Amino acid sequence: MSVEGFVRACALSELEEDMPRRVELDGVPVSVVSTEGEVFAIHDICSHANVSLSEGEVDDCTIxxxxxxSRFDLRSGKPSGLPATRPVPVYPVKIEGDDVLVSVTQES
Ligand code: FES
Known part of the structure; x- marks a missing residue:
């Protein structure tokens, strides 16, 4: 399914609070995170080295x-501390029924 570049990432009911889920969308690794009543999609590779962010802990809207x-803000992708200095992309998310849709063609 693709609506304006959005593709289905996973089911909303599969997401556990604060437990990142790694998916690959159009070849792009994405970590989908449900936290604080919202769902976020962030590029799954750290901007400092080739490490999967979905293996890290979620706290206070950061991963x-x-x-x-380094911690990255799930809303902006910006790091809040060294050694990472560059942000990672974050992607728009839409919820339709039980589907979590993410657009990796647009960075938000
Ligand atoms: S690899 Fe992520 S902070 Fe170093």
Whole structure:
């Protein structure tokens, strides 16, 4: 399914609070996170090194890179601490029924 570039990432009912889910959408690795009553989609690779962010912990609307501890804001992708200095892309999310739709063609 593709509506304005949105593709189905997973079922909303499959997402557990604060448990990132890694999916690949059009070849792009994405971490889908349900937290604080919202669903976010963030690029799944840390901007510091080639590490999967979905293996890190979610807290206070951020996801932590488990390797060196930088935290990325799930809303903006910006790192809040070193060693990462560059943001990671975040993507728009739409919920339709039980479908979580993400557009990896637009960065939000
Ligand atoms: S690899 Fe993510 S902070 Fe270093």
């Amino acid at each position: 932590e890179c488990w390797l060196h501890g």
